[in-house]
Amino acid sequence: MNYNNYIGIDISKGKLDLAVLNQEGELILYQCLNDKKSIIKCLGEIFKESNLSKEDTLIIAESSGHYINPLIWSIIAENYLLWIEDGYQIANSQGIRRGKNDEKDAEMIAIYGKRFSDRCQLVEASSECIENLAYLNSERELLTKEMVKYDQQLTDHKEYVKPSFYLSRKKRYTELIANLKTHISEIEQEMEKLIENDPKLSHYAKLLRSIPGIGKQVSIATIIATKGFTKFTDPRKFACHVGVVPFEYKSGSSIRSAHKISQRANKKMKSLFHLASLVVIQLEGEFKDYYLRKQTENKMSIINAIRGKLIHIVFAVIKRNEPYTKEFKPSFQNCTN
Template sequence: MQKLSHSSLYAFIVGTDISKESLDVCLIRTSDGSLYYQKFNNNMQGFQRMKAWLKSYGCELETDTLFCMEHTGLYTRRLVHYLMSRQVAVWLETPLQIKRSIGLVRGKDDKVDAERIARYAFMHQNKASLVNLSNLTLEKLKDLQANRNRLLKALNSIKTTVKEMLSVDAASGKTLQRVNKDAIKGLEKSLEQVEQKMSEFIESDTELKKKYDLVTSIKGVGKVLAITLLVYTHGFAKMEDGRKLACYCGVAPFEYRSGTSVYGKTGVSKFANKELKRILYLVSMSSIQYNQEFKKYFKRKVEEGKPKMSVLNAVQNKLLHQIVAVVKRGTPYVEKLDKI
């Protein structure tokens, strides 16, 4: 069996390839560099068998163990919760990051994938971004946010249908309005309960509550944008740079030119988080009306001849930089009209 040689922060490294039904587990015992492999079911019975198997090689599933797995959404959840309850270090890495570190590979095999993840974790363990209690809160917030989006979509769909029917056929419109009255009230009540539960989760997490308060200290930034940013940035642990966050949201400008013959307009990339971009647009529209800093900035730039949409995009960019700045600094935002 092939052995690895490398200084290690952990006594045991476990690479796990996760699917809906099973776990492919590769253990690296760092004391001698030995690799071991086994397959288990992705359920509590499988976790117990995995625990016994790891114990046979000296791994007690404690703080000296690092579990690394690709972030595959729901399929990782049960295992992560099980490991967190035992205070095991858990590293959820993006599949693209692991794939790029490996280089060109051919074919796909779960056993090989587990070994590749284990080797990746072994070589890069000093850069591991570990799951903490705030990550679990963000997980709950993400579920509630997805549920809120579905409820909002259903509510808007019904209201739009009723409104359109009222405009072309008043009698049929009133009938639709009457039969959908309870459905609309029910959806609105569910939306209210979801938002209340999201607020409760934030209040219960000291770290997230602090960041939430910092972000919402900026005039115009409300609950929806603050929570969405917390979810997608993992509590600002993934994107601590304003430029990167602006790029992720699709509001960072990029030049389009090559040599002397290709020279296009500076624009934003289409590769972006569409949900965040939509929310940012709505917030920027509100900001240029009620936030005096952005109101003056927008007015001045438009008077200089800048296109309104271009200025609005710049407002969104500035807003994101302000958000990142207050989170990094750890103090609420202070309005400074003379700097706009």
């Protein structure tokens, strides 16, 4: 779709800086508080003063965690067109920059939106549910790390600390771990309710969980990372994002290293698909057969190929809108390094 006007928004905790780039190429700056009421009022004034229409005006903002939620609530309530782009992507499209402030960032985002509008992926109603899932999932990860930390200390200290001191710490930590498990379980139940109440995401979750090795945590994390399969529609691009695609590093006749995985990746998603791979190689089927057949080769290369194939199957079941079946024959071609 072609747009005539663009609004770039730089988001901070307390305020939004907005840059309107109209079809004449003029840039007009605005500012408002970062709450739903103020945002709705400010956008209403902008559209009225500049005589903009919702159908041909694209609003662009960079992803900024939970600080972006008031903007999403406002956009959904008033039916504006919003594109949320990764901040790293925006920053690396601008070339060399000197100096920085919020107004300039808003202008940069508006210009980026105009330049790359053909790439835009508009926010849908499910986006609010996904943001809520992401918020709950971050809390779950935080509590899980705390639980593992306390559990590891109990294991590490057992043989090296005076028994009376160890037992008193063990009692306290055991109570903390039990409480954390309860809270984690409550969070997981809340996340499941969010998915169940959204027909589209509920359907996606069922499709993903039909795949061997893909359970609740991997399916939810994948839905969050792909923004409900709107941010990523190509399995190869998502595999790059996760960090399972090997790249070559050479210039002219100089070869810096063999093909290797990029460290610029979503490490959490990579670890989840790694665990899923370790599960499927224990189950009877093509994945186990492939693993056993390749045992003489580098183990991590084999696991990486399985991670890559799992990602391709994830996108295949979503695209076909059908659950995974045992008749599905995974091909490992182009999945190895």
